[in-house]
Amino acid sequence: MRNLNLTTKQAIAYKLARLQAGDMPRVLDLFAGCGGLSLGFKTAGFDIAAAIEIDPDAARSHGINFHNGREEHCKARDIITTHPEDLVRELGLGTINEAVDVIVGGPPCQAFARVGRPKLREIDAHPQAFKHDPRAQLYLEYLRYVEAFQPLAVLVENVPDVLNHGGQNIAEEIGEVLESKGYICRYTLLHAAFYGVPQMRQRMFLIAYRRELTDQIIFPSPTHWVDVPAGYDGSRAVALKLLKKGEFFENTHNYVEPPEATAELIPAITVEQAISDLPPVYARELLKSGELRRGARRFDKPIPYGKRSNYSTYARLMRTWPGFEAPESLMDHVIRYLPRDYDLFARLNPGDQYPEAWKHAHNMLAERISQLQSEGINIIEGTSEYENLKNQIVPPYDVNKFPNKWRKMEADKPARTLMAHLGKDGYSHIHYDSAQARTISVREAARLQSFPDGFVFSGTMNPAFRQIGNSVPPLMARALATTIIQQLQKGIIKGETKTRIETASCV
Numbered sequence: 001m002r003n004l005n006l007t008t009k010q011a012i013a014y015k016l017a018r019l020q021a022g023d024m025p026r027v028l029d030l031f032a033g034c035g036g037l038s039l040g041f042k043t044a045g046f047d048i049a050a051a052i053e054i055d056p057d058a059a060r061s062h063g064i065n066f067h068n069g070r071e072e073h074c075k076a077r078d079i080i081t082t083h084p085e086d087l088v089r090e091l092g093l094g095t096i097n098e099a100v101d102v103i104v105g106g107p108p109c110q111a112f113a114r115v116g117r118p119k120l121r122e123i124d125a126h127p128q129a130f131k132h133d134p135r136a137q138l139y140l141e142y143l144r145y146v147e148a149f150q151p152l153a154v155l156v157e158n159v160p161d162v163l164n165h166g167g168q169n170i171a172e173e174i175g176e177v178l179e180s181k182g183y184i185c186r187y188t189l190l191h192a193a194f195y196g197v198p199q200m201r202q203r204m205f206l207i208a209y210r211r212e213l214t215d216q217i218i219f220p221s222p223t224h225w226v227d228v229p230a231g232y233d234g235s236r237a238v239a240l241k242l243l244k245k246g247e248f249f250e251n252t253h254n255y256v257e258p259p260e261a262t263a264e265l266i267p268a269i270t271v272e273q274a275i276s277d278l279p280p281v282y283a284r285e286l287l288k289s290g291e292l293r294r295g296a297r298r299f300d301k302p303i304p305y306g307k308r309s310n311y312s313t314y315a316r317l318m319r320t321w322p323g324f325e326a327p328e329s330l331m332d333h334v335i336r337y338l339p340r341d342y343d344l345f346a347r348l349n350p351g352d353q354y355p356e357a358w359k360h361a362h363n364m365l366a367e368r369i370s371q372l373q374s375e376g377i378n379i380i381e382g383t384s385e386y387e388n389l390k391n392q393i394v395p396p397y398d399v400n401k402f403p404n405k406w407r408k409m410e411a412d413k414p415a416r417t418l419m420a421h422l423g424k425d426g427y428s429h430i431h432y433d434s435a436q437a438r439t440i441s442v443r444e445a446a447r448l449q450s451f452p453d454g455f456v457f458s459g460t461m462n463p464a465f466r467q468i469g470n471s472v473p474p475l476m477a478r479a480l481a482t483t484i485i486q487q488l489q490k491g492i493i494k495g496e497t498k499t500r501i502e503t504a505s506c507v
Contacts, residue, residue, distance in 0.1 A: 006097040008182065011150045012212050015101050019152075020492050025485065028052075028149065030079060030105030030142055034061035034457060034467040036449070037104045037157065040477020042066065043322070045485050049100060050091050052077045057459035058467045064456050065324070079141045084148035100149040102484065106157035106472065107138045139170075143177055152213060152491070153484050154178060156206040157472050160189055160239035163204060163255075169242050171206055175254040183208040186217040186256050189236060190476070193414045194222035194261040197450045197473040198269035198314065201417045202232055204239075205480060206254075213491030220479035222261035226268035226414060269314045271432060272411040275444045277311035279303055281335055283342045283438035294337050297442075297461035302329030321452030330453070332442040334461050336426050340392060345408070345430050346437040354399065354406040354427075361394040368393060408432065409440075415448045423466030442468070450475040 006014065019025060024047040029038045032051035042048050048066045053059040056076040063074030072091055084096055093099035146154055162170040175185035187206035192199055207217050243255055286292035305326070311319075319326040347360040368389065369379045379386050397405060409415055411432040418429065426439035429448070440448070442464045446455065450473045457464035 008150055011097045012152065012210055014098055015150075015152055016212070016492055018098070019101065019488065025101040025152070025488055026099065027102045027104060028100040028145070028151070029062075030103060030145060031107050031138075032058070032062050032105065033470050034058045034455075035065055036451070036471030036474050037106075037155070037477045038062065038066055039324075039451070039455065039474040040472070040479070041102070041104065041481040043474070043478050044481035046102065046481060049093060050087060052079050052082060052087065054078050055463075055467075057457075057463040058470075060458035061456060061467055064458060079138070079145075084145055096148055097150070100151050101488075102153045102155070103142075103146055103149060103151045104155040104157075105142060107142045139174065143174070143181075146178065147181060150210075152210050152488060154183065154185075154206075154208040155480060155484065156187075156204075156208075158204050160202055160204055160235055163189075163239040164242045167242070171204055172254055175206060175208070178208045179254075182211055184211055184215060184217060185254050186219075187254055188219055188256050188258045189239065190219065190258050191222075191228065191232070191261070192450075192473045192476045193226050193228075193268040194224055194265075195220065195473075195479045196224055196269060196314070196475045197414075197448075198271055198274035199415045199418060199448050199450075199473065200226075200229065200232055201473065201476075202236060203472070203476075207480070207484065209487060209491065214487055216487075217256075218483055218487065219256070219259055220483045221259045222265060223479075224268045225261045225263050225265040268414050269312075270412050271409050271415050271448065273312040273314050274318075274415075274447045275315075275440075276411075277305075277308055277315040278333060278441075278444060278447070279306050279330070280433070280436055281333065281438060281441060282436055283335060283338075284346075287339055287342065292335075292337060297334040297336075299331040299334065299442075299457075299460070299464075301334075302331055303333045304329045315447075318447055318450075318452050321454065324452040324454035326453035330443050332446070332457060332461075332464060333444075335438050335441045336461070338439065341395065341427075342437045344393075344395075345439075346434045348406075348408040348430065348434070350408055350410040350432055352406070352408045353404055354395075354397065354402050357395065357406045358397075358399040365390055365393045404428075406430065418445060418449055418469045420466045420469035422469045423462045426465065445469070449473050 024045060026049040027038065027041050027046045028049060029035065029051040032038060032053040033055070035051070038048045038051060051062050051066070051073070053062055054076055059076040060074045063069055067073035077087070088094070088096050088099050156174060158171070171187045175187060178185045185206060185208040187204060189202055190205055192201035192203070205219070207219070209217065283292065344357060344361050344364065347364065348357055372379055379389060406427045407416060408430040409432045415429060421428065422445060429440045429445070431438050431440055442457065442461055443453070445465060445468045446457070449468050449471055451468065457467055
């Protein structure tokens, strides 16, 4: 019988020995969402052992896609109130010493606002400190799970702003804590479009390995190239600003420049390549027929793919992803009810944002007033009739305050970043096809985030949009997971003789 109270050294040795025997490395996904990271790691050869997610719809999506809908895996859990020992027991993972080989996740960055290095070390060292500093709970719980499970590798994902969050570099601070626990750590900023995702999305990724495995960390090499818009370069510069400041820079040793993407690589996947094979949805026709009405969009109406066969390599991947192959019909190809704006969407040019939309809307208002005048109906500005007509045509947002609220996608470029805000309106991603005149569907959003067509989203339309926008793109996750599993394999070979000897003390 195995000794359940293994030392850290023994636990690491046991895990290496198990992987040497050919077992798959097991992943625990924290703040898992619906499973973008999990899907990438599963595809790269990992076993998704468990996940923690507080949102009920996202937790159920994760359980459906990775554990055949087993209720214990579909349960929403709060990481603050779910202790590692409870999770292991509830999911039947064996002992906490041996249950997990890799921990991944993206804890929300707000948890450490204004909590600096000394404070971080203090709260990490005192198990009850979170009661006095609740801002630190989420990252602290992530680190406590690392402490409890002693994984061989750790992956942290977050927005670029964690490098300059309230005057702090949170990624560096987290890296320092991980190093104090026996890990080597590095972090960088990666663009999803450089890794085959049809979306301009930049995120911070931190990788850490047990020092018993390696003294080197490698990030995946880009496979695609696109000329990054100026706005994304500006965000990157702001995120990296602290790294270039005198003393702070000298104390920053875990940041590395990302692998370079060059124009010699194949072009990035475009929006058209990503979604053009999906069946068209003509919003104005559905509105006239009464098929499109106000109310919750449930995934209860199948929409056949149609007979088109000349779809892109990317679309083929989305249809044939092993384990997540396309169903006979799409159930989540649903769109928002936005009757005021369909005609306006048709007027927009590719790349148009809210200022352009506002001008088009006022032109439409003028045209409508002129038409009414030709019919003998005079509409005078400032009257209630004018205001009522204006409200039927012109969006109400201040043109000076919301310049980026709307955007009509460009067919020949990757989409702009999908956000969780898709769960509220979707105006940031208006379909490039003016004939369809609408915002994107749930399934189109999934395609732009690189979720395959067989991936199921629990809940109705709004929760599904939120799950997609909050996710790490699976293709980005797969690229990272592939480098991690390769590094684990190298570490296993490196430590094979040593771990054979050490595991003798674990039994």
